[in-house]
Amino acid sequence: MTQIKIFDTTLRDGEQSPGVNLNQLEKLEIAKQLERLGVDVMEAGFPASSQGDFDAVKKIADTVKNSTVAALARANKHDIDRAYDAIKNANKKRIHVFIATSPIHMQDKLKKTPEEVTKTAVEMVSYAKSKCEDVEFSAEDASRSDLEFMATVIEKVIEAGATVVNLPDTVGYTTPKEYGEMFRYMKENVKNIDQVDLSTHCHDDLGMAMANSVAGVQNGATQVEGTINGIGERAGNVALEELAVAFEIRKDFYPYYTEMTLNEIKRTSDIISQLTGMAVPGNKAVVGRNAFSHESGIHQDGVLKNAQTYEIITPEMVGVQSNNLVLGKHSGRHAFQDKIAQLGFDLSEEKLSEAFLAFKQLTDRKKEVTDDDLFVILTDIQTDISHRKQYQLKTFQVHYQTDTSPSATVELITPDNETVKGNKTGSGSVEALYNTIESLISENIELTDFNLSSIGKGKDALAEVHISMLVDGEHVNGRSTAQDVLEAASAAFINAVNRVFIKKKLN
Ligand SMILES: CC(=O)SCCNC(=O)CCNC(=O)[C@H](O)C(C)(C)COP(=O)(O)OP(=O)(O)OC[C@H]1O[C@@H](n2cnc3c(N)ncnc32)[C@H](O)[C@@H]1OP(=O)(O)O
Numbered sequence: 291m292t293q294i295k296i297f298d299t300t301l302r303d304g305e306q307s308p309g310v311n312l313n314q315l316e317k318l319e320i321a322k323q324l325e326r327l328g329v330d331v332m333e334a335g336f337p338a339s340s341q342g343d344f345d346a347v348k349k350i351a352d353t354v355k356n357s358t359v360a361a362l363a364r365a366n367k368h369d370i371d372r373a374y375d376a377i378k379n380a381n382k383k384r385i386h387v388f389i390a391t392s393p394i395h396m397q398d399k400l401k402k403t404p405e406e407v408t409k410t411a412v413e414m415v416s417y418a419k420s421k422c423e424d425v426e427f428s429a430e431d432a433s434r435s436d437l438e439f440m441a442t443v444i445e446k447v448i449e450a451g452a453t454v455v456n457l458p459d460t461v462g463y464t465t466p467k468e469y470g471e472m473f474r475y476m477k478e479n480v481k482n483i484d485q486v487d488l489s490t491h492c493h494d495d496l497g498m499a500m501a502n503s504v505a506g507v508q509n510g511a512t513q514v515e516g517t518i519n520g521i522g523e524r525a526g527n528v529a530l531e532e533l534a535v536a537f538e539i540r541k542d543f544y545p546y547y548t549e550m551t552l553n554e555i556k557r558t559s560d561i562i563s564q565l566t567g568m569a570v571p572g573n574k575a576v577v578g579r580n581a582f583s584h585e586s587g588i589h590q591d592g593v594l595k596n597a598q599t600y601e602i603i604t605p606e607m608v609g610v611q612s613n614n615l616v617l618g619k620h621s622g623r624h625a626f627q628d629k630i631a632q633l634g635f636d637l638s639e640e641k642l643s644e645a646f647l648a649f650k651q652l653t654d655r656k657k658e659v660t661d662d663d664l665f666v667i668l669t670d671i672q673t674d675i676s677h678r679k680q681y682q683l684k685t686f687q688v689h690y691q692t693d694t695s696p697s698a699t700v701e702l703i704t705p706d707n708e709t710v711k712g713n714k715t716g717s718g719s720v721e722a723l724y725n726t727i728e729s730l731i732s733e734n735i736e737l738t739d740f741n742l743s744s745i746g747k748g749k750d751a752l753a754e755v756h757i758s759m760l761v762d763g764e765h766v767n768g769r770s771t772a773q774d775v776l777e778a779a780s781a782a783f784i785n786a787v788n789r790v791f792i793k794k795k796l797n
Pocket residue numbers: 303306336338339340363364365366388389390399400401430460523
């Protein structure tokens with residue numbers, strides 16, 4: 291059996307998903323969970339891209355102990371310096387330098403000749419190596435590059451000190467046969483190729499990311515790059531949880547294994563979905579809501595007689611638990627603390643008190659508090675940096691009546707601690723609320739997406755709202771949960787505005 295190293299890029303390529311922007315605490319929370327999941331490497335970000343990303347990568351590098359923390363850099367000294375400065379305190383660190391090798395990227399984007407690209411790649415790998423022992427080189431758009439040319443670049447970057455060579459299918463264009471042959475070609479034609487880990491990095495534009503990654507592995511790759519839930523640029527990256535479970539379930543066929551702790555998969559998927567606002571489709575392999583549901587009579591009959599008739603993965607394997615209710619109105623702090631630990635949270639005293647208060651408030655309004663409710667509340671509290679010294683919702687009222695335009699009255703506390711009040715109408719209750727809030731803040735806002743879902747089932751289920759908006763021309767997401775739909779909608783709006791506010795202060 292050969293170990294396949296897992297390189298998770300949820301925090302870098304995953305964050306490149308349109309509309310996703312995570313704050314520092316959210317990135318840190320995801321990083322801690324990726325460490326629990328047992329990824330070998332996590333790409334924490336692209337420090338040269340902004341001060342906010344630099345700070346988040348640094349915080350992750352200072353915190354994570356078991357996984358290697360990687361930072362992305364273009365092939366220039368400034369990016370490499372920023373990458374190294376962000377990760378220098380990490381227990382295990384890697385600089386990831388990339389430059390494109392395909393004709394179209396070299397000529398039209400970089401405006402460099404193949405010789406200039408080779409020279410830059412070698413010089414920059416060598417520069418990165420002078421700072422950091424572990425250097426990954428990516429030949430961007432490898433799958434549309436000339437094999438012979440790429441082989442010479444790879445040979446030279448290995449000589450310059452690269453420890454990992456990644457051959458990305460940047461635009462999701464390749465086929466399994468073609469991608470596999472590219473790896474085989476490098477194995478057979480590049481001197482000292484066995485000194486490095488060869489890596490796949492597949493995008494899903496043609497729905498072939500998983501098949502292509504497996505083909506890469508079957509032809510010599512020992513590292514797979516991807517994301518949890520398959521999020522990422524455009525159609526996303528290969529979903530790492532699918533790959534790890536496929537290798538486990540079909541170990542009779544695939545002689546590979548990963549060090550992923552499979553029963554942390556569900557928790558990781560949930561946190562990432564909640565914090566990015568990217569819902570997991572119900573029919574998604576391994577982590578979708580329906581992945582372990584059996585709807586039709588013949589299937590149900592089979593499962594009752596022997597679950598393996600229709601179930602190749604057990605829910606327990608990936609950490610799906612039955613949604614048992616344990617806490618309620620009369621539960622005390624000890625039981626609550628115990629439950630928090632069971633759900634995998636480690637809260638400071640201050641956040642614990644905040645969480646306990648939120649839980650108690652919820653038990654006043656909701657008959658049954660489920661693990662899913664608690665999970666969402668705890669993740670919100672653990673990652674919240676928005677409510678101090680930014681906009682806060684003080685009170686709101688909505689008047690709705692059939693045949694008239696709904697109107698809303700809102701009181702907000704501004705960052706300068708002033709209370710402002712306004713009233714506006716809209717074609718629906720949410721629009722009335724949003725028009726009112728917008729009239730009370732100075733930023734220029736355009737709502738681009740609004741998504742309402744429920745956590746769990748029943749009339750008293752929590753409402754979760756994810757929104758996307760343009761604030762002063764900048765894309766931003768907001769999210770919130772509350773028992774009331776309108777309260778969740780208002781809080782999500784304020785959450786998005788506050789993120790821009792915080793970002794402006796950081797940059
Ligand atoms: C395949 C991938 O996923 S790569 C990662 C993509 N991620 C991102 O782009 C993160 C977000 N990006 C950003 O914040 C910005 O694009 C920045 C900060 C990185 C750069 O911003 P700017 O300096 O304004 O440059 P801009 O993005 O407009 O153009 C990119 C420049 O980098 C150059 N470049 C692109 N890739 C590389 C590379 N690998 N090595 C060296 N230079 C490169 C381009 O040729 C262009 O140079 P030019 O200005 O001389 O034409």
